[in-house]
Structures are given as structure tokens and as C-alpha cells.
Amino acid sequence: MVKTEFTRSEAEAIRRLIEKRTVAERSEQKKIRDKMRRLGFYGSHWGIYDCQVADFDNLISSGEIKIID
Numbered sequence: 790m791v792k793t794e795f796t797r798s799e800a801e802a803i804r805r806l807i808e809k810r811t812v813a814e815r816s817e818q819k820k821i822r823d824k825m826r827r828l829g830f831y832g833s834h835w836g837i838y839d840c841q842v843a844d845f846d847n848l849i850s851s852g853e854i855k856i857i858d
Contacts, residue, residue: 792829794855800845803830807842 803825810821832840835848848854
């Protein structure tokens with residue numbers, strides 16, 4: 790089951806992890822992706838394989854991901 794609802798704090802954590810992953814060395818990227826997955830976010834579910842913060846925000850804007858309190 791794919792998670793499509795995230796709390797605000799989870800969404801902020803995912804954004805921070807995406808930012809870290811985009812500048813991390815390749816050897817660190819997998820560890821960061823694993824943290825994202827522990828939060829329930831799998832970019833590959835939406836066909837995103839080099840996820841940027843804008844990609845995540847677009848999923849929220851489109852309603853594919855919902856932010857809950």
C-alpha cells in the first residue's frame with residue numbers, strides 16, 4: 790500500500806531529505822532514500838526517479854499527495 794497522506798512535519802522532513810539527497814555523494818544517496826521510504830515516500834510510485842523538491846510539491850498541488858494535520 791502506497792502512502793498518499795503525510796502530516797506537515799513528515800512533508801517538511803521529506804523536503805529536507807530530498808534537498809540533502811540532491812547534493813549528496815552517490816554513496817550517501819541510498820541512505821537518504823531509505824529515510825524517505827521509512828516516512829512512506831517512494832518517488833518511484835509516481836514515476837519520479839531523481840526527485841526534486843518541486844516534484845514533491847507538484848504531487849501535493851495536484852492532490853496526489855494530501856497534507857494532513
